[in-house]
Amino acid sequence: MPVIDVHNHVVPEGFPESPPSCCEKWPSMKLRPDGKSVVMFGAKEFRVLDSRCWDVARRTADMDKEQIDVQALSPMPELLSYWMSADDAVAVGRHANGLIGEMVAKAPRRFVGLGMVPMQDPQLAAKELSALRSAGFAGVEIGSNINGKPPGDPFFDPFFAEAERLDMAVFVHALHPVGTDRVVGPHRLVTYLNFPVDTGFAVASMITGRTLEKFPKLRVAFSHGGGTFAAILPRLAMGWNGNAELQKSFAEPVKTARRFYYDNLIYDIDLLRHLLKVFGSSQIFLGTDYPFDARQKFPVEFLDQLGLGAPEADALRGGNAAAFLNLSR
């Protein structure tokens, strides 16, 4: 069983000029005197990064060092561009998807593609999804919210209907999270405190919004172990069990929660043990956030701390990811 990392990101080495239609947050790359690159959104420096974001040789060498056989490549989430017009987001998306397609073509046994689509226009997102399917992508990455709307909102049904029909995996990643007004201290705390919360709300929305009831063959995964959702689920289940209105509104939440996939990017082995109990050992796979600062180093050794036997260990290392991505197709 190959070891598969479903949570890692790419950024193109450069970007096309901003089109006339766009806009204050168009991406670009600035080369610094020290040789590092800075990805910009409009005039704002967003993140310092290096060639690991786009260089296949460097990336596969790093994968070899950490025993990763396959990466499912997805765009750095800030590229998702939901805050632009849908047409401008398509332009950014095709550029990012183009890089992913090239990387997969250069090393088809090491990479699979999770592209991006303009979720602010679900019909257009469905159309772009079809093109990605034709180009051999395994699925897409979407945000934990789209301009404040959680993915379980029925607004997105046309997209999920097409994802189900095309057998495209959907990886939901934390993005522009809720509750930044609740944070005291340095702004970078938002990354640590609010990302998991937004992801938790995304999971909840797809349960209470009946996404899998409407699209039963859809495969959906959540970043960061589903964020805060496992901490909320028992309370949601208690409420559901005691309330007829909720029972009519959506299916029993614990069962639905165990049909989603979750990565293990949670930095704590006791929490991972708990998530295995909550979601089941068939639903959790490896994710690292490579090549960014928050990445889980030595991800296989991290999993090994669980001390699991072969069938479960293989499932977590790669089997569950292969099922989520449907690599057998």
Next chain:
Amino acid sequence: MPVIDVHNHVVPEGFPESPPSCCEKWPSMKLRPDGKSVVMFGAKEFRVLDSRCWDVARRTADMDKEQIDVQALSPMPELLSYWMSADDAVAVGRHANGLIGEMVAKAPRRFVGLGMVPMQDPQLAAKELSALRSAGFAGVEIGSNINGKPPGDPFFDPFFAEAERLDMAVFVHALHPVGTDRVVGPHRLVTYLNFPVDTGFAVASMITGRTLEKFPKLRVAFSHGGGTFAAILPRLAMGWNGNAELQKSFAEPVKTARRFYYDNLIYDIDLLRHLLKVFGSSQIFLGTDYPFDARQKFPVEFLDQLGLGAPEADALRGGNAAAFLNLSR
């Protein structure tokens, strides 16, 4: 060791007339033809309730049935009145605190008091706190946010300084939570999905806001097991360990988290086992939400599922609560 329930609520059987100064959300009680009472805020029916909210004999009989020796009585959180002028909130607070004082006087071996103070004016809150201390209260209940500000905001330092000085316990309860725009489905889901999130942010704010660094003898507890906080802590710790700016801003978060108290109102024994690992068996105590719908029935049996030996079991049943409330004074 007596069994102590720190999370339960009272509501006065009636309220004084709205003062001329106040305001669209003044509380009142409406008696329904079926004999039930409805607590109103302005013209809005908030909750159907019964005499368990104020009747000492009925309450102690229920406590006997469920092996609870002592309840720490706190107001129904919607009474906290942070959205009124501070003076009007003082009027509501003195009325609610008056009921708590009467109940404690009627059954001093069964009840201790957790009152309420106008946190929207921390200096005035400190003054009211002093009166509660003189009246024999063990502490106060405050909201997980005060008009959107989390309790770790330095705005509240004058209050916490006085709580530390007066040896008054502070029980932080979920209230008017963040992220209601992230919920898909019936509005009542906010109670289940958003309460834990707001409590989680409250815990985080008191770590990143250095509350215990400024007031080291302060005793603070959080409702609902700290909500989502345990799910966020490993990510916060990872961020802190890798970042000098955060290390300068506040102390190591795991250690601080293990100085707070948390109730066990989480409805799931596996989650409770996990919280015991995260926070330590000296920091968690029993809470039931009596007499409301979301209450944990048979709370002692729930704890017994842990299968703990005498010293730890006694700590969870009452020892930790007695330490939080400083019942020995």
